[in-house]
Amino acid sequence: MAKIGMKQRELKREKLVAKFGAKREELKAIIKNPNSSDEERWTAQMALQKLPRDSSASRLQRRCQMTGRPHGVYRKFKLSRIKLREEGMKGNVPGLKKASW
Numbered sequence: 001m002a003k004i005g006m007k008q009r010e011l012k013r014e015k016l017v018a019k020f021g022a023k024r025e026e027l028k029a030i031i032k033n034p035n036s037s038d039e040e041r042w043t044a045q046m047a048l049q050k051l052p053r054d055s056s057a058s059r060l061q062r063r064c065q066m067t068g069r070p071h072g073v074y075r076k077f078k079l080s081r082i083k084l085r086e087e088g089m090k091g092n093v094p095g096l097k098k099a100s101w
Helices: 004-032 038-050 080-089
Strands: none
Touching: 004 038
8 A cells, every 4th residue: 555645746736737738838849839939939948947847747646536546557547556466357357257268
């Protein structure tokens, strides 16, 4: 189980990404646009640096919804490989069955 603080930190990051996502994309578009002047790029770069570090989507970590485990998480189910197997064996995941060949 992940500590409660780690789970809260991830929730905080998700909120920041949602809040600043549009602004961050606008600034990145200005920086990448070859038609924008050097002054515009410079001001956009400075504004981007002033945004919170945790507002970047790359800082988000997918975590298991049940345990908070950060590794081995299936995106489709939002569960770690361990909990997915346990819940699958109990029959709690619809459409999931044990493979046999």
